[in-house]
Amino acid sequence: MNLYFLVEGKRTENKVYPAWLKHLLPELQQVKNFDEVDKNNFYLFSANGYPSIIYDHLPNAILDIQENGKYNYLVLCLDAEENTVSEIKQEIYDFLKREKPDMDNIEMVIIIQNRCLETWFLGNRKIYTRNPQDKPLLEYTRYYDVSIDCPELMGQYQNFNTHAKFHEAYLKELFRVKNIYYSKRNPGDVVKQFYLQQLIDRIKSENTHLPTFQTFIEFCSLIRLKLLQ
Known part of the structure; x- marks a missing residue:
């Protein structure tokens, strides 16, 4: 199981996500370069904010994954900020529909931090x-x-x-x-x-709270089940 994380920020996300993944998915080891993945690894690339994460770095991440051939998921993590979650997702889908990158064998998961990690x-x-x-x-x-x-x-x-x-x-x-x-x-x-x-x-006791955080936790739970199979 190999995961490619493309995150929006260069300061908080590249510290929080690796630390949380260590707690949630201890079987996965982080690699420094995208082409170093082998088995049960994750790679994290910090983009330079929005909108470049969509229009510049997402196409590059797709090319990396196609070139490497060992990734199971592309995980795109970005803030909603002043937009709605559905608006950000639609922007991503519209870009992919317009540009038509080669998404064969790429399963993409979108994690929207609503409004931000804080x-x-x-x-x-x-x-x-x-x-x-x-x-x-x-x-x-x-x-x-x-x-x-x-x-x-x-x-x-x-x-x-x-x-x-x-x-x-x-x-x-x-x-x-x-x-x-x-x-x-x-x-x-x-x-x-x-x-x-x-x-x-919090989300266990209040199942309507932090819905976008729930998306991240549900994804990690799915990966954990796959790792245990």
């Missing part, structure tokens, strides 16, 4: 401070309580240009009051198994 990270109820007293966390919580409601449905708070920037700021404030540091370059605790398990526990 939105998923907000699903950990253990990082939430009950009855926060300090601003801006108090204001953020009054606007939307991510410990109760699905983080993926949270809107765009005032003074933020995008949903993603607000979600990142909310996460940083939750961490700050617990004296935990987070940045895109140094995501800290979110890469650890206990943090990932809290997100999994």
